Amino acid sequence: MANNKTGIWIIGGFGGVAATAAVGLAALAKHAMPTTGLVSELEPFRHLPFDAWGDFVVGGHEIRQSSLIDSAMQMVTESRAIPLELVENNRAQLDAWSSNFRPGILTHSGRAIESIATTGFPIVAKSARDAIDILSRDLVAFAAENQLKRIVVVNLASTEPPASAELSQMNWQQLSQCLDDPKFCLPPSTVYAIAAMESGHAYVNFTPSVGSNLDALRELAIVKKVCHVGRDGKTGETFLKSVLAPAFASRNLEIMSWVGHNIFGNRDGVVLDDPINKATKVKSKDSLLSQMLGYQPQTHTSIEYIQSLGDWKTAWDHIHFRGFLGTPMTMQFTWQGCDSILAAPLLLDLVRFASLAADKQVTGELSFLASFFKSPQGTTENSFGKQFQTLIDWANAFSE
Numbered sequence: 001m002a003n004n005k006t007g008i009w010i011i012g013g014f015g016g017v018a019a020t021a022a023v024g025l026a027a028l029a030k031h032a033m034p035t036t037g038l039v040s041e042l043e044p045f046r047h048l049p050f051d052a053w054g055d056f057v058v059g060g061h062e063i064r065q066s067s068l069i070d071s072a073m074q075m076v077t078e079s080r081a082i083p084l085e086l087v088e089n090n091r092a093q094l095d096a097w098s099s100n101f102r103p104g105i106l107t108h109s110g111r112a113i114e115s116i117a118t119t120g121f122p123i124v125a126k127s128a129r130d131a132i133d134i135l136s137r138d139l140v141a142f143a144a145e146n147q148l149k150r151i152v153v154v155n156l157a158s159t160e161p162p163a164s165a166e167l168s169q170m171n172w173q174q175l176s177q178c179l180d181d182p183k184f185c186l187p188p189s190t191v192y193a194i195a196a197m198e199s200g201h202a203y204v205n206f207t208p209s210v211g212s213n214l215d216a217l218r219e220l221a222i223v224k225k226v227c228h229v230g231r232d233g234k235t236g237e238t239f240l241k242s243v244l245a246p247a248f249a250s251r252n253l254e255i256m257s258w259v260g261h262n263i264f265g266n267r268d269g270v271v272l273d274d275p276i277n278k279a280t281k282v283k284s285k286d287s288l289l290s291q292m293l294g295y296q297p298q299t300h301t302s303i304e305y306i307q308s309l310g311d312w313k314t315a316w317d318h319i320h321f322r323g324f325l326g327t328p329m330t331m332q333f334t335w336q337g338c339d340s341i342l343a344a345p346l347l348l349d350l351v352r353f354a355s356l357a358a359d360k361q362v363t364g365e366l367s368f369l370a371s372f373f374k375s376p377q378g379t380t381e382n383s384f385g386k387q388f389q390t391l392i393d394w395a396n397a398f399s400e
């Protein structure tokens with residue numbers, strides 16, 4: 001007999017964003033923390049029948065042997081982002097959630113992600129189909145042990161190398177026929193997404209990895225009557241890009257070039273330091289300007305790993321633009337944000353919205369959540385203002 005709890009199954013659940021979200025969720029459940037940073041707590045969404053913060057149970061897949069407490073303590077000591085007291089006060093809850101975690105899959109992750117995995121810890125599967133079956137059994141067990149009414153599967157794993165072009169040309173029948181082939185190269189984010197969808201759960205991809213962003217998986221979602229959304233949480237520099245670029249366009253100011261340099265030093269940065277993984281992220285950060293402006297200015301985006309900065313990211317953006325009489329001008333800004341503190345509340349918001357959509361039996365891509373993503377699925381709209389209005393419109397149209 002299911003109770004009224006919703007499961008949050010986090011892929012990459014011992015990472016920085018996941019641990020920060022878990023600490024925050026435990027504190028929110030006790031009303032021990034203000035709701036600053038949480039979009040779902042804003043006035044336009046107050047009438048929505050969201051899951052209460054105390055109605056969630058956390059579990060997940062990982063490739064490193066660790067715990068939510070260990071990762072949260074890294075956020076305390078190395079990143080200086082969370083007060084020690086907040087972790088200590090929620091130790092029992094974090095330990096209970098850590099016991100729900102299971103080993104994840106590493107196959108076809110690429111060398112950068114392989115280098116951070118705990119040797120012998122990830123599961124060994126004979127094929128993608130075998131992996132999907134093992135991962136699905138973990139989801140079934142999580143739901144049964146915690147008597148869950150629903151699970152939202154969230155991808156918070158390290159950014160994978162770009163997926164092959166061949167994958168994006170396949171329909172579900174073609175892709176599903178390859179799943180038993182041990183040599184078939186399917187990125188883990190897609191393997192997890194298939195496991196979630198085949199098990200009937202909503203899937204949210206907070207990373208730039210391909211996940212469910214394939215025609216084959218769009219088809220699977222419809223067949224399985226599940227909802228999904230992604231990709232790549234819009235937390236800092238790209239959030240500002242999607243606010244500022246439409247403002248320039250509205251004043252008919254021509255952006256000639258936009259350069260963004262990013263430096264940070266957390267585990268995400270270690271993986272993104274590999275040029276293959278970095279290519280996935282740069283594409284996601286760089287591709288939205290032409291849609292918002294209607295032309296392609298010269299762009300350059302760099303991401304560099306600077307260990308001493310930990311979770312604190314600095315982005316310096318240089319925007320060179322032209323005004324009346326062709327006169328060139330410059331805008332520069334410096335963004336200094338704590339990555340996990342910015343991302344964690346958005347992740348909790350996404351789970352709440354996706355859970356609500358699943359409750360209403362909405363299927364397919366949740367394009368109304370575009371304002372949360374750098375590369376939103378199901379829409380080409382990148383202007384933050386328009387995306388946010390779409391979210392408000394969805395909320396206004398919501399009826400129980």
Ligand SMILES: NC(=O)c1ccc[n+]([C@@H]2O[C@H](COP(=O)([O-])OP(=O)(O)OC[C@H]3O[C@@H](n4cnc5c(N)ncnc54)[C@H](O)[C@@H]3O)[C@@H](O)[C@H]2O)c1
Binds near residue numbers: 013062206
């Ligand atoms: N922090 C932000 O502002 C932000 C914004 C947008 C997107 N993201 C993305 O969110 C993800 C998480 O960021 P983070 O800072 O927590 O990174 P992190 O490196 O701290 O955490 C990633 C976790 O994923 C695990 N992992 C890697 N491959 C896995 C697999 N195949 N299966 C299961 N677990 C796996 C790692 O062991 C690690 O614990 C990254 O992909 C990042 O690019 C973060």
